[in-house]
Amino acid sequence: MLAKYKSGVIICLRKLTICLVLVFLTFPGFGQEFRFKRNRQKQSIPFKCIKNLMVIPVYVNGKGPYDFVLDTGVGPMIITDPSIIDSLNFSQLRKIKVSGLGIESVDAYVSQSLDVKVGRASIKYIPAAILKEDLFNLSGHLGLKIYGLLGYSFFNSFIVDIRYSENRLIIYDPDTKIKYRGKKIPIEIESQKPYISATIDASNGKTVEARFLMDTGASHALSLEMLNGMEFPLPQKKIKANLGMSLSGQIKGYVGRVTRFNIGGYVFKDVVAGFPDFTSISNKIDLSKRNGNLGADLLRKFNIQFNYQDGFIYVKPNGFRKTAFEHDMVGMVLYLDQKTYKRVLIGEIDENSPAEKAGLFPDDEIIGINFKSIDAYSLNDLSEMFKSKAERNIILEIFRDNQVYLKIVRLEKRI
Structure with a gap:
């Protein structure tokens, strides 16, 4: 009998937080910044929005472009596709072992010698971690060849204006005077990541102020991890779920809804939230600085201007503001095989x-x-289809054991 759960990776990029804890200490400093050439002050860069994640073209050591996820939830740049190692001749890089509960020890490389270019801006000697194996199969789960993630070095170098409504971002030299739009909200940068405060109605009926990691590299809306040193209270209606994969194994827990979430005076109702198993994650990651993780399914409802150096953002609601939060109504994960990606x-x-x-x-x-x-x-089309409308029937043509089967799946609003 086949098991109900296959060991694998779910596209929930908060998993990389644990990975970065392990490699972060290998870098002595983060002083380098991206710079424009020839007195340029700004540039508009289009991005692909796939499963709520921003994918941008990046050149590494003059080669590319390579598709990278733009991710506020990471510090050093991470190269997740090992094929880039040979193409860039990294045979002399220092090697480290990375291990965690649930997987075998794997090789990773660390570097501060890469030259990276995004648009007309470039950086020399960017801190980077290169995984020996593509542990997370980002390409397979996004349906697009992904080579890595770009985070702090990019956001700390510019004022970054993310326009989710237009699938583009505008980057400004930090000394440029720009017109801010919307409402100003303070953020704190700690360990190269941005944190923000918000209020939330917990299932115990109390409204609490909580601190969240702002994570553009997480496809979910909200993850609630801890409250007052204990697990975040679970909603009455919930479903068991696999919330992602880390170097420490699968992240299991529940998915439910939060009745009210207030960020900067903007109120969202019935927000879909993940509740990872507190016992397992509290033993593996430091939760003392945050109550949870604020992901792109909620962030994309704003156009956001990030100013890391001065510690604030401006947010302005866009056309996604009133789109209801929906969870997958099928209950399965799809991915492309890693050989053909077809x-x-x-x-x-x-x-x-x-x-x-x-x-x-x-x-x-x-x-x-x-x-x-x-x-x-x-894969993005299928993701949207599978949370489109309850009671909708979808006919799947399945190939299994050299035979073809037709299966009818009836979409169900489970939470």
């Missing part, structure tokens, strides 16, 4: 989910949906 495979399946009820299993290959070839859809 076959769409099923990974984890939630217990008692529509996917399980329809008779789907991990390792099933989806070759068609609603009588169209799977080639007609991107």
Whole structure:
């Protein structure tokens, strides 16, 4: 009998926080910054928004472009695709071992000798960590070849104006006078990451002030980890879920809704939130500086101007502001196989989910949906389809054990 859960990776990029804790101490300093050439003061850069994540082109040592996730939740640049090691001839880099509960020890490389270029801005000797193996299969889960993540060095070098409504960002030299839009909210930069305060109605009926890591590299809306030194109170209605994968193993917990979330005076209701298992994560990461993680599914409802150096952001609601928060109504994870990046495979399946009820299993290959070839859809298309409308029927054409099956999945609003 096939297991209900396959060991794998869910596209929940908060997993990288633990990875960075392990490699961060290998870098002696973070003094380098991106700079424009020839007195340029600003530049507009388009980005691809895939599963709420920003993907931008990056050149490394004059080669590229390589697609990177722009991620406020990381410090040093991380190269996640090991193929970039050979293409850049990194044979002389210092090697370290990275290990965690649930996976075997793997090799990683550390470097402060890379030259990186984004648009017309460049940086020399950027701190970087290069994983020997693509542990998280970012490419497979985003449906696009991803080579890594770019964080603090980028955001600390500019005033970064993220316009989610236009799929573009504008970067400004920090000495440039710009027009800020919307409401000013203070942030704190600690360990190269931004933190923000917000109020939240907990399930015990109390309104509490909480501190969150602002994480543009997390596809979810909200993750609630700790309150008063203990697990965050769980909502009455919740479902078991795999919330992601870290170097310390799978992150298990629950998904539910928060009745009210207030950030800077902007109130959001019925926010979908993850509640990771407190016992397991509190033993692996330091939760003393935060109550949770604020991800891109909520952040994208604003156009945001980041000013790391002066410690504030400006936020202005955009066209996504009134879009309701929805959780996946199928209960399974899809990813592309790591060899061809063409076959769409099923990974984890939630217990008692529509996917399980329809008779789907991990390792099933989806070759068609609603009588169209799977080639007609991107993974992002499928992600949106699977949370589109409760009671909708979706016909899946499945390839399993050299046979083709038709499975009908009825979307279900589980929370």
